[in-house]
Amino acid sequence: MQCYLERSLLLKKQKRDRYLRHWQGLSLIFLLMGVDEIIELHERxxxxxxxxxxxxxxFYFTWVILGFALVVLLAIAYRKFTLSLPPKTRNRFILAASLFLLGTLGIELIGGYYAYIYGKENLIYSLWVALEEGLEMGGILVFISALLAYLRSLSDSITIHFERSLSAPTNN
Known part of the structure; x- marks a missing residue:
């Protein structure tokens, strides 16, 4: 995700785009989301x-209160940016965010209620968690697809380069 946003940032910087800060903010948001997944800050x-x-x-999983507050703040901060996007890109970004938020906040509310009543050590709760994670991943996939399509509209070509590190062991 980060490399696609970096490419977009480079193109926006070259064109002196008025929403460059928003693109940079998106990059930072996704970086922080990745860090949160690793260190489980919201769970703490x-x-x-x-x-x-x-x-x-x-509200058994009370972090959702902070999550909703953050979503409202980001929606306000990104309103003009979102409206400035081409309609197809805007709709895909909104779909991606909707899927992700349905999973991360919507299903988390239901899962929290279920965990409060029945606990977390059962099949039904595990299914709620699987649905939550599936919607989150689906949202991320839609976003990556939308971002790549948007990048394609900005540039004649997109090159993705994979490089093996010199320190990486080889499997010969």
Whole structure:
């Protein structure tokens, strides 16, 4: 994801695009999302927030409250940027975000309610988690596809270069 955004940033910088900062922000957002997946930062907020808010039911996984607040802030910050995109790109970006947010926040609310009532050690909860992760990955795939199509509209050619590191072991 990062390399596609980097290519877009380079093209936008060359053209002095007025939304360059938004593209840079998207790159940073995806970097932070990747870091969050690794260190599970949002999961670390659950217990302190749950205790502070005495949250139960759909807010059992209390990080979603912060998640919704962040989504609202980003929607406001990216409104003009989104509206400036070509219609096909804009619609694909909105579809991608909708799929991702349906999984990450929508299904998390349902899963939180289910976990609060029945616990997490059962097949049904595992199915909710699988649906959540599937929607998140589907959103990311739609976004990558939309971003590549957008890049194709900006440039005559896109070259992806794979290089083996000198320190990487060979399997000969």
């Amino acid at each position: 907020t659950i217990k302190p927030l749950r205790n502070a808010l005495n949250a139960t039911g759909i």
